[in-house]
Amino acid sequence: MKHDEKQLAITKAFIKEHRLAVLATVNADFLPEAAVVGFSIDEHLHLNFGTFRTSRKYQNLQKNPRVAFVIGWEKGKTVQYEGVARELEGKERDEAIKEHLKSAPSAAKYVSDPDETYFDVKPIYIKYSDLSSDPWETFEFRFLD
Secondary structure (H helix, E strand, O other): OOOOHHHHHHHHHHHHOOOEEEEEEEOOOOOEEEEEEEOEEOOOOOEEEEEEOOOHHHHHHHHOOEEEEEEOOHHHEEEEEEEEEEEOOHHHHHHHHHHHHHHOHHHHHHHOOOOEEEEEEEEEEEEEEEOOOOOOEEEEEEOOO
16 A cells, blocks of 8 residues: 555654653453553554563463554554554564663663563554644555455
């Protein structure tokens, strides 16, 4: 699917300005659970984050890899991001950690913890909203699942 490159660049730049997001997952009883996570973004708009295997989000992702993020909310600007999470392993995990630490250096203290794991989230839907402008400015992007 072809996306407007200018709108995509604005959206990606906005996401890159942020280090924290609210991540929503669904538990085994299909109830939503949300948590604040540190994240990073790659050149393909994939989000990466780490979590402990003992966390509720990890348990939820083992049963249902679909996630939603809210990124930003200050000054009337926000991104809604939906995607599919995949646990990273081996060399791919090591590369993702290296890139993640460039934008989230405070996460370094967790890397050596044997309970820590990392996920890559492939986007399905992204919506950028600037509600501070009149009229509101919104961009929507859909990606193949």
